[in-house]
Structures are given as structure tokens and as C-alpha cells.
Amino acid sequence: MAADVAGARRTPWVLLSPSLATISLLLIVPMLFIVVYSFWLRTATGADQVGFYLDNWIEVLGDRFYRDILFQTLLIAFYTTVICAFVGYIPAYFVANTRMKSKAFLLLLLMLPFWISYIIRTMSWINILGTSGALNTLLISIGIIDDPIQMLYNQQTVVLGLVHYLLPFMILNVYVSLDGIDKNLTEAAQSLGCTGFQAFREVTLPLSMPGLAAGSLLCFVLAAGTYITPIVLGGPRDAMFANLVFEAIVTQLNWPLGSALSLVLLALLGALVVIYTRYLGIDQIAKSFK
Amino acid sequence: MDDTKRYERLLNRYRDGDINRRTFLTALGAAGVVAGVTGGPMGILARKAMAATPEQVRFDGWGGVVSEAFEKYAFAPYTKKTGIEVVSGTFGGADEYIARVKASQPGEFNLAHLSGVFDYARYHGLELTSELNEDNIPNLKNVIPTLVEPLRKITGGTISAVPYDYGTTGIAYNRKYISDDEAKAKGAKLMVDEAYKGKIGGWGEWKTRIWYGAMQSDQDPNNIQDIEAVWDMVRAHRDLALKYWSSGAELMSLLAEEEIYVTEGWSGRIKALQDQGHDIGYLDPAGGLGWQECLFVLRGSPMAACEELLNFMLEPEVAIAVAEGQSYPPALDPQKIELGAVIPTLPAFDPSGTLSSLSFFDPAYWNENEADWSKTFSRVQRGY
Numbered sequence: 001m002a003a004d005v006a007g008a009r010r011t012p013w014v015l016l017s018p019s020l021a022t023i024s025l026l027l028i029v030p031m032l033f034i035v036v037y038s039f040w041l042r043t044a045t046g047a048d049q050v051g052f053y054l055d056n057w058i059e060v061l062g063d064r065f066y067r068d069i070l071f072q073t074l075l076i077a078f079y080t081t082v083i084c085a086f087v088g089y090i091p092a093y094f095v096a097n098t099r100m101k102s103k104a105f106l107l108l109l110l111m112l113p114f115w116i117s118y119i120i121r122t123m124s125w126i127n128i129l130g131t132s133g134a135l136n137t138l139l140i141s142i143g144i145i146d147d148p149i150q151m152l153y154n155q156q157t158v159v160l161g162l163v164h165y166l167l168p169f170m171i172l173n174v175y176v177s178l179d180g181i182d183k184n185l186t187e188a189a190q191s192l193g194c195t196g197f198q199a200f201r202e203v204t205l206p207l208s209m210p211g212l213a214a215g216s217l218l219c220f221v222l223a224a225g226t227y228i229t230p231i232v233l234g235g236p237r238d239a240m241f242a243n244l245v246f247e248a249i250v251t252q253l254n255w256p257l258g259s260a261l262s263l264v265l266l267a268l269l270g271a272l273v274v275i276y277t278r279y280l281g282i283d284q285i286a287k288s289f290k
Numbered sequence: 291m292d293d294t295k296r297y298e299r300l301l302n303r304y305r306d307g308d309i310n311r312r313t314f315l316t317a318l319g320a321a322g323v324v325a326g327v328t329g330g331p332m333g334i335l336a337r338k339a340m341a342a343t344p345e346q347v348r349f350d351g352w353g354g355v356v357s358e359a360f361e362k363y364a365f366a367p368y369t370k371k372t373g374i375e376v377v378s379g380t381f382g383g384a385d386e387y388i389a390r391v392k393a394s395q396p397g398e399f400n401l402a403h404l405s406g407v408f409d410y411a412r413y414h415g416l417e418l419t420s421e422l423n424e425d426n427i428p429n430l431k432n433v434i435p436t437l438v439e440p441l442r443k444i445t446g447g448t449i450s451a452v453p454y455d456y457g458t459t460g461i462a463y464n465r466k467y468i469s470d471d472e473a474k475a476k477g478a479k480l481m482v483d484e485a486y487k488g489k490i491g492g493w494g495e496w497k498t499r500i501w502y503g504a505m506q507s508d509q510d511p512n513n514i515q516d517i518e519a520v521w522d523m524v525r526a527h528r529d530l531a532l533k534y535w536s537s538g539a540e541l542m543s544l545l546a547e548e549e550i551y552v553t554e555g556w557s558g559r560i561k562a563l564q565d566q567g568h569d570i571g572y573l574d575p576a577g578g579l580g581w582q583e584c585l586f587v588l589r590g591s592p593m594a595a596c597e598e599l600l601n602f603m604l605e606p607e608v609a610i611a612v613a614e615g616q617s618y619p620p621a622l623d624p625q626k627i628e629l630g631a632v633i634p635t636l637p638a639f640d641p642s643g644t645l646s647s648l649s650f651f652d653p654a655y656w657n658e659n660e661a662d663w664s665k666t667f668s669r670v671q672r673g674y
Contacts, residue, residue, distance in 0.1 A: 044658075130547055239672050
């Protein structure tokens, strides 16, 4: 009897062991390497000095420069998330409520951007917003402007590039949430005297909040961790925290400092995920990928 | 007996029929699995085995027209002649590549087209240099001595690379908006001219920014006395610049699309733009920044195969064809080798073969300041 109970207890672990081993090897072990690295030092030649030094952590946590860039990163991620929420809700609502037979096709269109490289999608804005790009050419040809407008290489274009990248994540999450709402609820609200907008505000919007929150979390975390967009679409000053990680590791060959920086970003974004999970549950995000 | 010989002996035993194919492959496979999992001493054995494989060598370069020239004029004929395949890869920048090499194991990367003496010294600092047997590279005698000597100085008399081409990072400007006279008169200060605010570009690399900052503050870039004055110039340029470019392709695009009117640029890339019909002027200001590119052999590479490839690539007809393809003069000494009609027309070409008119990064000086200056540049770039 006792052996049966012990066997039953072991079975889930045995079944889970391939996944646990994979996660350990591909996630936890590399993470531990990064933690260990963060306590090493870079020597003048670029080689690493093995040991236990707090210098990198003192620098990262005590230097205003890193705090400022971190704040700027969070601000850009916040702007991006808010814009994605507003812009993404409308198509999600349309797809969820459409009576068109081609709903599956619309969903496929939402997935279409994922088929194209993120870098290519980001670089496409250069051809659209550049001095001799499509938009300037159009405005000049119809006589609205005489000289091209400088639209590229600033913080706005960085946010634009991020919105372009992250919008499908928001739409899919909101769509999943809206699609799960019982249509009878809005009809009931309207039958009790609500206008269409009131029914949306009082019933649909609150019920879709978990999807909106899940999409926002995804957009925020992904935006805060990006470094390609500022490189391609940003000006000399525009940088996000991940760019500092990139520079420390690639340009300065300072892997210990880069490790400490990446752990700071990881801890911050991890804390956000923990807070989200505590109040809303991580399963909402998983739904949009089903 | 070293690991390479162990591998070769195993291979010979298989070829001689002492062991069957299954045993041979099992032994190699087992070593591979252990190497992959442990990354330890067995990993080094396996990687040395890979590096000793004479069928192929790995070459990494800058991509674009440069790689195309290598592929067409050097690798294909070399493979045809020797049967050794050149597996070609690209990198976006010297920093990116050194980070990749640092993360790799000896033998994973073999040859690379690296820039400058500065990077050669960095690789030496990381103990990634090899020792070439110059007897296997007879064409080395045709290379400009001025380019070889700095390499010898760093690696104590031996070399781990052969110089292959050289060029300059001069001032490129759109002649539609900036005349040759104005460019000559203003020199490096053209790039901190408020009249072109928002139409100025620059390479977002700390060394180049500091070099030009030194020139703009009338200092010797290899002996900066007032670094704060240099940072002020870097800040001034930053505030006037539209964009820091990060690759040759981006440099060409920004100039061709007239997003920017003036930037510093690589001589070969600007020549390529001029050849495409863009009216771009190019100026090497007094004390202009010269650099050399070398073909570097990394520690742990199959030396004989790499030396053979280097010698092949230094054959005048190959080096000239590659140079014409990438628009950078070859490192071959024009006093010894007839370079044809096109090479003398390339920007930065020095017919004397002395390169005395150019200034190069002093590797000792710049390496000494690298950690401090690269970190400070990161801050200055962001508005500090």
C-alpha cells in the first residue's frame, strides 16, 4: 500500500523529468552562469577575472546613469503599451464580433506579421518615413509640403517601431478575452436600457480587462527588453536598457558588467510578471497562444 | 602526442582497416557527445579534431561587396585548386565578432578579415593569436612592410595575421549641399558645423568618435592632452547629428537617400557610392585616420590549411581582384608589384607604399584607454 502511494507520488515527477531537465539546462543553468559572471571583473585586456567582487553591482545600483536609462526604458515601454492597448482593442473587437464567414482569415491576417523578420519589419519604416521615403514622396507630389520632413531617428519613431512589432500580441490577447464573453450579457444590458456604448463600457470592457492586462504585460515586457528598434530607428541619444547590456557585452567585452545589467532588467520585469500573476493569473496569456 | 595527432592516428587506423567504420564513428560520436555535454577537456579534443580537418576552413568577414569579392576572386579558385572548402560567415562589426570568438572554443572560428592593429592587439590580449609559419606564406614578402611591422611588435616578432588591405575613415559629403572648397577649409570641423544640424551623421564607434573629437579640438589623436575638450566635441557632434550609423550598408543608405549630408565614412564604401553615380565628395583631412585590415588566423585553427589560403589570397592577381571588388587598396607593396590600372585610382592609395601620409591608431595608447573611454562614450552618447 505504502509502495503504491510512493509510486503514485513519483509518477508525476518521472513524467515531468524531461521538461524539468530541459528547463534546467536551457534556462536555469545559463541563468546561474549569468549570476556567477556578474560577480567577476573585466581586466584591462578584456579577459575576465574570476572571483567574488561586488564592483559591478555597486556600479549598476549606485550609478544614476543606469537608473536614468532604466527609467527612460520603462517610459518608452509604457507609451508603447498604452498605444498598443488603444490601437489594438478596435481590431480585436471587430474580429471577435464580426459575423463575416472569414473570421479565420482575419485571424490569419493577425498572425501574418510574425512570418516576417522583426528586423525587416522595423527597417521597413526607413522606406516609409525616410527623407525620400513613401510618405514624404506622397506629400511632396500632392503639394502639401515642398521639402521633405525629417520624421526618422527620434524617440517617436522608436515607439512607432515597437508598436508595429507588438500590436499583434495585444490584439490576440484582447481578441481571446472578447471572444469568450457571452454575447447574451450585452444584449441583456441593452434590454435593460443601456445604450450600445453603455453596454460596452459596463459589460464588455470590464470582462475583457484580463485580456487587455495580459496583452499589456506582454507588450510592456517585450518592449522593455528590446534593443534592435532604438538601433535602427533611434537617434544618437535614443537607447534602452538592453542597449547598455549589448554595449557592455559586445562593445566593451565587459561580460561581468553586462551580466549585472541584464539581471537588473530581468529582476524588474520578473517582478512585474509576479505582480501580474498574483492578481490576474498567468493563464490568461497562455490562452492567446492556444 | 597532442590531441590532433590522436585524432589523426584514429583516422589512419580506420583508413588502414584496423578498425571498422562503426567503431570509428562510435568513438568520434562518443567523444562528440561528451564534448558537447561537458565542454571540458574532451571538448577541446573534439574541437581540435574539427580544426585539424583539412577539408574545410571557416572564414568570417564583413559581408556585402567585400564578402562577394572574396567569394568570387579568392575562395572559389582556392577550393578549385586545393579541394579545401572555405565556409564563409559574416559579422556586423569587429566588437560583435570578438564577442562571438570569446564565447567560442579554439578551432570553432579559423580565419577572419579584421580591421586595424587595435583589434589585433585585443585578440592578443585575450590570448587568441596563433603563430604563422611565414615559410608557408612566401607571398608575404610582397606586403608593405609598414603594415606588417606593427603586428610583429604586438606579438613579439611573430605574426598571427597578414595585412590584406588598407583604407581611410575620411569625411564624406554630399556635393549638392557642400562644396569641395568648404570641405577642405573646414576639415574635421565640418561635422560640428551648426549649419548642417540634423544632416550630420557619424559612426557610432567610440574610437572613431574620440579620434575625430581630438581632431576637432586640434589635438593629436594618439596623444590626447585634454580629454574633456574631446568629450565636448563628441557632445557637440552628438547634438547636431541625426544618426550614428553602425554598418557600411547603413552609411551608404544614409548618404544615398540624402538623410545626411556629411559624415565620416570608409573610403571603399564612399568609392562604391561614387561608382553608383552619387555625387559624394571624399576628403582625408590632415592627420586623417588610416587603418589596415588583416587576415587573422585564430588560435586552434588548422594552421597549414590557413597558411595555404593566406598565401593564395596574397597572390597578386587574387589580391588585386579582391581589392578592386571592395574598393580598398591591397596591402601589396606597389614598389614591388604592378597593381594594374584600377588600384591607383582608389581612394587612400599610396603609390610610395610607405603610408607615411596616414595616421593609425596607436594600439598601445588606445588599448590602455579602451575600458575607460568606451564606457564614457556610452554615457556621452546618451546625453551625459
